[in-house]
Amino acid sequence: MSGTYTPNNQEEISQFIYDSYQANKPLEIVTFNSKPIGRSIQCSQTLDLRKNSGVIEYAPEELFIKVKAGTPLIDILEILKSKKQCLGFEPVDLGYLYNGKSNYGSIGGVTSCNLSGPRRFKSGALRDHLLGFTAVNGKGECIKSGGTVVKNVTGYDLSKLLAGSYGTLSVLTELVFKVVPEPEYAETFILYDLNPKKAMEAFSVAMKTSLEVSGACFYSKKNTEFLRLNDIDSSKSVTAFRVEGPKKSVQERIVSLTKIFKEIKEKTVLELYQSNLFWKITANLECFSNSQNLVAKISLPPTETAGFISQFCEDDIMDINNKYFVDWAGGLVFLEINDKDPSYLILEKIKKFCKEKGSHITIIKANDNLRRTGFFVSTSDENIKMLAAKIKQSFDPKSILNPGKIYAGI
Amino acid sequence: MSLIMPEPDQLTLDNSESIIADLRKISKNVLSEEEEKAVYETDGLSVHRQRPIAVVLPETTKEVSEVLKYCYQNNVKVVPRGAGTGLSGGALPLKDSVLVSLGKFNKILDVDFDNRCVVTQPGVTNLSITGAVQHEGFYYAPDPSSQIACSIGGNISTNAGGVHSLKYGVTTNNVLGIEMVLIDGTIIRLGGKNLDPEGYDLLGIMTGSEGLLAVITEITVRILKKPQSVRAVLIGFNTNDDAGNCVAEIISSGIIPAGMEIMDKPLIIATDNFAKAGYPRDVEILLIVELDGTESEVDTLINRVLEIAKKNKASYNRASESDEERLRFWKGRKAAFTALGVISPDYICMDGSIPRKKLGNVLNEIASLSKKYGLAVANCFHAGDGNLHPLIMFDSNNAKELKKAEAFGADILKYCVKVGGVLTGEHGVGIEKRDLMCEMFNNDDIQQQLSLKKAFDEKSLLNPGKVFPVLHRCAEEGRVHIHKGKTRHPDLPRF
Numbered sequence: 001m002s003g004t005y006t007p008n009n010q011e012e013i014s015q016f017i018y019d020s021y022q023a024n025k026p027l028e029i030v031t032f033n034s035k036p037i038g039r040s041i042q043c044s045q046t047l048d049l050r051k052n053s054g055v056i057e058y059a060p061e062e063l064f065i066k067v068k069a070g071t072p073l074i075d076i077l078e079i080l081k082s083k084k085q086c087l088g089f090e091p092v093d094l095g096y097l098y099n100g101k102s103n104y105g106s107i108g109g110v111t112s113c114n115l116s117g118p119r120r121f122k123s124g125a126l127r128d129h130l131l132g133f134t135a136v137n138g139k140g141e142c143i144k145s146g147g148t149v150v151k152n153v154t155g156y157d158l159s160k161l162l163a164g165s166y167g168t169l170s171v172l173t174e175l176v177f178k179v180v181p182e183p184e185y186a187e188t189f190i191l192y193d194l195n196p197k198k199a200m201e202a203f204s205v206a207m208k209t210s211l212e213v214s215g216a217c218f219y220s221k222k223n224t225e226f227l228r229l230n231d232i233d234s235s236k237s238v239t240a241f242r243v244e245g246p247k248k249s250v251q252e253r254i255v256s257l258t259k260i261f262k263e264i265k266e267k268t269v270l271e272l273y274q275s276n277l278f279w280k281i282t283a284n285l286e287c288f289s290n291s292q293n294l295v296a297k298i299s300l301p302p303t304e305t306a307g308f309i310s311q312f313c314e315d316d317i318m319d320i321n322n323k324y325f326v327d328w329a330g331g332l333v334f335l336e337i338n339d340k341d342p343s344y345l346i347l348e349k350i351k352k353f354c355k356e357k358g359s360h361i362t363i364i365k366a367n368d369n370l371r372r373t374g375f376f377v378s379t380s381d382e383n384i385k386m387l388a389a390k391i392k393q394s395f396d397p398k399s400i401l402n403p404g405k406i407y408a409g410i
Numbered sequence: 411m412s413l414i415m416p417e418p419d420q421l422t423l424d425n426s427e428s429i430i431a432d433l434r435k436i437s438k439n440v441l442s443e444e445e446e447k448a449v450y451e452t453d454g455l456s457v458h459r460q461r462p463i464a465v466v467l468p469e470t471t472k473e474v475s476e477v478l479k480y481c482y483q484n485n486v487k488v489v490p491r492g493a494g495t496g497l498s499g500g501a502l503p504l505k506d507s508v509l510v511s512l513g514k515f516n517k518i519l520d521v522d523f524d525n526r527c528v529v530t531q532p533g534v535t536n537l538s539i540t541g542a543v544q545h546e547g548f549y550y551a552p553d554p555s556s557q558i559a560c561s562i563g564g565n566i567s568t569n570a571g572g573v574h575s576l577k578y579g580v581t582t583n584n585v586l587g588i589e590m591v592l593i594d595g596t597i598i599r600l601g602g603k604n605l606d607p608e609g610y611d612l613l614g615i616m617t618g619s620e621g622l623l624a625v626i627t628e629i630t631v632r633i634l635k636k637p638q639s640v641r642a643v644l645i646g647f648n649t650n651d652d653a654g655n656c657v658a659e660i661i662s663s664g665i666i667p668a669g670m671e672i673m674d675k676p677l678i679i680a681t682d683n684f685a686k687a688g689y690p691r692d693v694e695i696l697l698i699v700e701l702d703g704t705e706s707e708v709d710t711l712i713n714r715v716l717e718i719a720k721k722n723k724a725s726y727n728r729a730s731e732s733d734e735e736r737l738r739f740w741k742g743r744k745a746a747f748t749a750l751g752v753i754s755p756d757y758i759c760m761d762g763s764i765p766r767k768k769l770g771n772v773l774n775e776i777a778s779l780s781k782k783y784g785l786a787v788a789n790c791f792h793a794g795d796g797n798l799h800p801l802i803m804f805d806s807n808n809a810k811e812l813k814k815a816e817a818f819g820a821d822i823l824k825y826c827v828k829v830g831g832v833l834t835g836e837h838g839v840g841i842e843k844r845d846l847m848c849e850m851f852n853n854d855d856i857q858q859q860l861s862l863k864k865a866f867d868e869k870s871l872l873n874p875g876k877v878f879p880v881l882h883r884c885a886e887e888g889r890v891h892i893h894k895g896k897t898r899h900p901d902l903p904r905f
Binding site: 059060061062063084114116120121124125127128137141142143144145147148149150151152153154155156157158159160161163164165169180181182184204207208209210212245246248249252253299300301302303328331332358359360361362377378379381383384385387388390391393394395406407 | 522523524525526546547568569571575576579580582583592596597598599600602603604605606607608609610611612613614615617618619635636637638658659661662664665666703704706707710711763764765766767792795796797830831832833834835836837838839843847850851854855856857858859861862863864865866877
């Protein structure tokens with residue numbers, strides 16, 4: 001048994017994993033190969049899930065959609081759009097990051113990475129929208145958890161655990177997602193030329209109001225040239241706030257934001273079309289389109305972000321100049337690290353910062369060498385790693401599913 | 411009712427005196443007298459009572475760690491307990507267990523408006539968190555009806571919901587971090603003031619794990635800014651079907667209300683008598699819909715909801731004109747359980763979740779079961795998220811009635827599963843719904859959950875006998891799912 005196996009359905013997936021379990025043969029799990037994320041793994045077998053595809057049930061009035069995990073995410077988004085609904089976590093298209101063009105990949109792949117877009121800080125992560133699943137564990141057994149209802153505490157909430165487990169615990173075969181109505185209308189309020197510290201302060205001010213900002217990001221002035229939108233002046237730093245809802249309410253809240261930031265002279269408002277475009281570009285990390293360097297995301301308490309930026313992203317005095325942007329109202333930094341330092345000393349420094357400040361770093365793009373030898377997530381607590389190893393074993397006792405994808409040796 | 415719990419360990423029972431003495435070396439708060447332990451012999455599911463060997467009330471994480479480590483090394487079972495308000499028996503002690511109460515973990519540690527979060531000890535009540543931040547216009551969103559008494563640690567254990575979870579999520583969507591102690595005494599911190607911890611989502615699996623995986627000693631929750639405007643509308647109907655259709659249509663029209671609750675006639679009358687909420691008494695079923703946002707948004711949405719109600723033959727409607735009036739609308743609903751206590755000596759509260767469109771069907775089924783069992787029932791629902799709380803009334807002085815009430819409750823939950831729902835929406839499985847787990851899960855599903863439990867608690871010392879049927883129970887009831895006529899791993903224990 002070697003090479004790529006492309007089963008047609010859950011039963012065939014289950015049989016293949018059962019056989020692999022019996023034969024002690026590890027396997028790498030892929031669907032469209034759209035996201036080279038996580039540590040790289042070498043297996044003689046590849047399990048390709050693209051044929052396990054299709055919508056099983058879509059109930060717009062019940063606010064859920066049940067799909068096979070190999071379904072292209074783009075197909076799901078189109079089906080939801082036809083009923084004016086969407087996935088609340090604002091799915092991310094990492095195709096730009098890896099290959100310079102759109103490729104959402106499969107719903108199972110996105111779920112395995114727990115990828116959530118700019119709306120995350122308001123509406124929750126992908127894992128908050130996953131209501132239930134069916135999967136095949138490392139012994140070839142079909143298991144399920146959750147259901148189609150939003151309130152459910154029957155047994156352990158395995159949906160949370162499998163979202164973001166990078167295919168190391170089970171192979172997802174069917175997924176149920178909560179869906180939400182599309183926002184009726186949206187506009188984006190922009191402040192120009194703030195330095196990073198002032199921008200983080202502006203986020204804090206806006207987040208303490210009841211204006212229900214649903215997107216808040218910052219691009220430094222050295223990283224705005226790719227924002228080719230008619231209504232944006234891309235020669236200055238951009239601090240953006242998105243407001244969504246019924247049109248009248250959106251416009252009232254934009255007026256309120258304008259009043260709050262009346263001291264700041266340079267500002268503008270993006271109307272619906274440009275606003276939607278702006279947040280799509282942001283969600284899809286288009287500023288790193290086709291990047292040849294390492295790209296990482298760092299999740300921080302918002303109050304630590306300005307300090308992080310001056311230490312690792314941008315500081316004129318210290319001559320630090322890495323390409324980055326800030327999302328989630330100051331809670332997330334995407335940072336590109338130039339490959340000129342092959343030992344990546346900076347990564348160790350960032351890890352140390354993260355440990356001290358209650359943050360963490362995840363490498364989302366790296367060269368093959370680093371993916372083989374380096375870390376993927378910055379977990380430093382050995383007790384957590386030990387627990388992770390036991391959890392892995394409880395689903396996949398012979399460690400045949402994507403072994404070593406998150407942590408070396410687990 | 412005879413409740414099958416894991417067989418008490420005779421050695422532990424024989425060593426009770428020395429266990430108590432050893433625990434006293436770790437903590438100064440060890441209760442071992444019968445009258446002291448009586449307070450802890452039951453929780454919100456008071457039909458079951460059992461006193462443990464001892465009750466320990468540790469004051470620090472280190473003490474919790476030492477108590478657990480001691481119990482781990484000496485094979486003593488541990489039952490964690492928050493405020494003891496849980497309705498499914500999750501904190502019921504075992505005869506050979508040590509009960510660890512987090513009652514002394516009652517301080518809020520940090521209120522951080524800049525990072526929009528609160529760091530708290532687990533024994534703090536749900537409502538106190540809002541109390542600590544409301545002067546700045548913030549609040550903690552999950553609001554179970556027992557919020558004045560239930561602890562935030564208990565909320566995490568059961569993944570508690572509330573009336574506003576349709577829009578603002580349940581506990582799991584609002585927790586950022588925890589500190590927890592494993593049964594062997596290991597202290598682990600997960601998450602914190604940032605979002606989405608890396609690696610496996612241990613925070614997600616801990617939330618709703620009913621005290622079976624670890625003991626929580628510190629919690630970070632996110633807080634939200636109060637909306638600019640909140641209004642509620644009361645809508646009355648003459649039939650279950652009209653009310654059910656109205657709920658479905660509100661949701662499918664794209665409106666996500668902050669809360670949407672249903673009460674049937676017995677509860678309308680009981681709560682209105684109790685709380686003077688001003689409910690209409692000539693309707694069969696009453697819907698409360700709350701909407702929030704900016705003023706103009708709320709006004710627009712209220713009008714849309716009223717239009718939908720009219721289309722679905724509503725016989726009564728009233729929108730709140732002031733915040734006092736809105737709070738009065740809620741006062742009745744929030745007092746539902748207390749109000750029912752006035753009219754019935756005992757009741758049990760069920761907690762199934764169903765697809766919204768089945769609301770009418772399920773209400774009709776409950777009515778016919780009520781006739782079959784000869785027991786009265788009152789219903790309240792979190793209609794927006796399909797979570798129903800039928801309250802079955804009985805008299806515990808009549809042993810037959812309790813048995814009948816429990817069978818009636820089980821039939822309701824089985825029906826919920828049959829129409830595509832689940833056994834418990836927010837109260838947890840505990841001991842109450844434990845033996846119904848096989849209605850929803852097959853043997854492989856349950857074995858996987860048990861394997862996960864072993865990853866945290868290899869010796870199964872933490873809160874045993876809860877959530878999962880005790881050994882062999884499913885098999886005895888003939889519910890083991892056999893795939894293609896064979897079981898795959900005959901060596902594994904089966905239910």
